[in-house]
Amino acid sequence: MAQSAVLGFPRIGPKREVKKALEAYWGGKIAVEELLKVSKEQRLLTYETLKSQGVDVIPTGTFSLYDHVLDTSNTFNIIPSKYAKAGLNNLDTYFAMARGHQKGDVDLPATEMQKWFDSNYHFLVPEVSQSTKFALNDTKFVDDFVEAKQAGYNARPVLTGPITLLALSKIDSESKDAEFDPVTLVSKLAPVYGELLTKLAAAGADWVQIDEPILCMDRAADYADAFKSTYETLAKAAPNVKILLATYFGRLESNVDFVKDLPVAGLHIDLDRAPEQIDTVVPHFANKTTTLSLGVVSGRNIWKTDLNDALKTVQKAVKILGGDEKRVQVATSSSLLHTPITLKNENKLSAEVLDWFSFATEKANEVATLTAALRDPSSAAEILSTNEKSIKARRDFEKNSDPAVRQRLAAIKPEDLKRKSPFSVRRPLQDKHLNLPLFPTTTIGSFPQTKEIRAYRARFNKGEITQQEYEKFLEDEIKFVVEKQESLDLDVLVHGEPERNDMVQYFGELLDGFVFTQNAWVQSFGSRYVRPPVVVSDVSRPKPMTVRWSSYAQSLTKKTMKGMLTGPVTILNWSFPRADIPKEIQAKQIALALRDEVNDLEKAGIRSIQEDEPAIREGLPLRAAEHKAYLDWAVASFRLSTSGVSDETQIVSHFCYSDFANKQIMQSILDLDADMISIENSKSDAKILRVFQNFEYENDIGPGVYDIHSPRVPSAEEMFNRLKAFTAYLPVERLWCNPDCGLKTRTWDEAAAQCKNMVEAAKRARTEL
Ligand code: GLN
Ligand code: ZN
Numbered sequence: 001m002a003q004s005a006v007l008g009f010p011r012i013g014p015k016r017e018v019k020k021a022l023e024a025y026w027g028g029k030i031a032v033e034e035l036l037k038v039s040k041e042q043r044l045l046t047y048e049t050l051k052s053q054g055v056d057v058i059p060t061g062t063f064s065l066y067d068h069v070l071d072t073s074n075t076f077n078i079i080p081s082k083y084a085k086a087g088l089n090n091l092d093t094y095f096a097m098a099r100g101h102q103k104g105d106v107d108l109p110a111t112e113m114q115k116w117f118d119s120n121y122h123f124l125v126p127e128v129s130q131s132t133k134f135a136l137n138d139t140k141f142v143d144d145f146v147e148a149k150q151a152g153y154n155a156r157p158v159l160t161g162p163i164t165l166l167a168l169s170k171i172d173s174e175s176k177d178a179e180f181d182p183v184t185l186v187s188k189l190a191p192v193y194g195e196l197l198t199k200l201a202a203a204g205a206d207w208v209q210i211d212e213p214i215l216c217m218d219r220a221a222d223y224a225d226a227f228k229s230t231y232e233t234l235a236k237a238a239p240n241v242k243i244l245l246a247t248y249f250g251r252l253e254s255n256v257d258f259v260k261d262l263p264v265a266g267l268h269i270d271l272d273r274a275p276e277q278i279d280t281v282v283p284h285f286a287n288k289t290t291t292l293s294l295g296v297v298s299g300r301n302i303w304k305t306d307l308n309d310a311l312k313t314v315q316k317a318v319k320i321l322g323g324d325e326k327r328v329q330v331a332t333s334s335s336l337l338h339t340p341i342t343l344k345n346e347n348k349l350s351a352e353v354l355d356w357f358s359f360a361t362e363k364a365n366e367v368a369t370l371t372a373a374l375r376d377p378s379s380a381a382e383i384l385s386t387n388e389k390s391i392k393a394r395r396d397f398e399k400n401s402d403p404a405v406r407q408r409l410a411a412i413k414p415e416d417l418k419r420k421s422p423f424s425v426r427r428p429l430q431d432k433h434l435n436l437p438l439f440p441t442t443t444i445g446s447f448p449q450t451k452e453i454r455a456y457r458a459r460f461n462k463g464e465i466t467q468q469e470y471e472k473f474l475e476d477e478i479k480f481v482v483e484k485q486e487s488l489d490l491d492v493l494v495h496g497e498p499e500r501n502d503m504v505q506y507f508g509e510l511l512d513g514f515v516f517t518q519n520a521w522v523q524s525f526g527s528r529y530v531r532p533p534v535v536v537s538d539v540s541r542p543k544p545m546t547v548r549w550s551s552y553a554q555s556l557t558k559k560t561m562k563g564m565l566t567g568p569v570t571i572l573n574w575s576f577p578r579a580d581i582p583k584e585i586q587a588k589q590i591a592l593a594l595r596d597e598v599n600d601l602e603k604a605g606i607r608s609i610q611e612d613e614p615a616i617r618e619g620l621p622l623r624a625a626e627h628k629a630y631l632d633w634a635v636a637s638f639r640l641s642t643s644g645v646s647d648e649t650q651i652v653s654h655f656c657y658s659d660f661a662n663k664q665i666m667q668s669i670l671d672l673d674a675d676m677i678s679i680e681n682s683k684s685d686a687k688i689l690r691v692f693q694n695f696e697y698e699n700d701i702g703p704g705v706y707d708i709h710s711p712r713v714p715s716a717e718e719m720f721n722r723l724k725a726f727t728a729y730l731p732v733e734r735l736w737c738n739p740d741c742g743l744k745t746r747t748w749d750e751a752a753a754q755c756k757n758m759v760e761a762a763k764r765a766r767t768e769l
Pocket of ligand 2: 444614654655656657740741742
């Protein structure tokens, strides 16, 4: 019989139990035993939940105290030397790599984080060297399996695969090894994976799921031989355990040519992101015995699955495989890690809206339902017909939500994406009224989000204070921020963003077309979770969003007050997009709404307007063939939102997580045609500015002179030296002086001391550079 399978599950717990326990443990409020107890309860609850939803294949090992990649590194003894040497116990070493460790005379920073493929989940980058001694260092994966087994679940352990693990690794900076591709180490690592498989087999595992999402990227083609030898090693090491090779987040494409011959018992493919794989991958297995796991229920979105459609796909696969239903598993497209845990805790959404969604628990139910329907279509007839109605209702709602927005979008003309004149003409016009010295000083937008601000907002949300009281409070706060900046003698001021809970949520709440959940938390990293807004229909702006605050702030000062918005691409990339129309259209709808806001700010007398786009890079598709199309619409969206203003108005943008070494991204940033951009730079070498030099970037730029994540107050001297280093690559007339990003996580003491030194550094630069 066909089976249903889930590839992984959220770790947080339905009431954020794990997040809370972790933070309490780190804060010294609970003992390690309590943390481990809560973790165990949540693992068992996950198995119980999956079983009760009818899932046949339950994953173990996907629970993590911080990150599954770190779990894997730790298991295979991939521990950079400075952590290994620190003399900490296992768990402390693990958390030291995750989040740094500062106690007694041990002072270790956290290891680097990066985004997990094209998701908003961050993993900890493993660090390897030629001398890394791969060995089993931790029993987590076996323990989790045994724990589940003892509780009565014959589960399928999940491991991050050796090639993906190494492909995501970097070279341990302390190793002094010459540059090499970490994947070349796989011949040493594979036997240790083999050992682990043997242990899992001995503990009773029949199947092990090995995740190799790297197979959905172009670069995996270079690893064809490595895949072949690695999986041969694994098959030999543990002949009794069947391997399900899991690929997700994209398509195998030509990698199927070598994947089809790997000695594995099963292959999982993502049919949500790449539905065409039913025709391009499945037929390769027609005459084999391989089990195919069909990822038809999305692990990446929050929408209810179109079960009738998914069932057809699964039936088609069975047919291609010669009618042998046993050979398929009906699965989630990827781990459900990227979805919120359950709809059950949403009690503020209307019944209509609730009916559109499916979170992790409901998705588990969907795979089980589909499997039952595959075995016996009549058994699920009623569920299928109800589902058809739900899907239709949502499609109708989406399609008809706002014809005016669609008409406006269709009427966009090429000139709507262009400023009236080129930068060389705009700059002198802007100079006249901006009237700025060399190395103008500014900040990125937010000032400290103090406890007081958050408490006030919470009271307002609970209805304990009136709108009027709240607004008065915000005005006072803005006044304080403006006065502070005047006294620090900053040149271009900001209002400080006290009214914003979050740079995306704030706008989502003011735009039509978004809905918000109460508990749809999704892991960003460690114990940090975000609650992305959901785009449910055509987006529009019912009324101005920020004009009130920006014009109030401007009224308090003669200096230029920057308007402050989040860009269309970042709003979309940090939300759950709708699934019925392309992201391009959604981004452009948001752009049109922002365009009105930008124009209104200009009308209200705001002469410099910043639109932050830190998330442009993370939306980059996995396959290079799709990069250009994505970047084209991303750039077009930004330009659409900012090109309605006159030449005299300065348009600013900001990037903190970007990859300027990537030529395509770099070109796109230039194509935004912002008059000024600020970029995160304090942790990088000034040398990366060479890229801007090579691209002959002519507009203004403010590379960050200090790291805002740290309470540390760099001296004026240190920041001056950074400015000096920048001048080796860029002309002084183009350089600004600003921090890396917003100051919302700093205290006022820190922010004020940092800004004071920053202004001093700029003043010195004006005379000396
Ligand atoms: N304007 C925002 C701030 O200062 C920018 C945040 C970001 O880029 N992540 O907080
Ligand atoms: Zn930033």
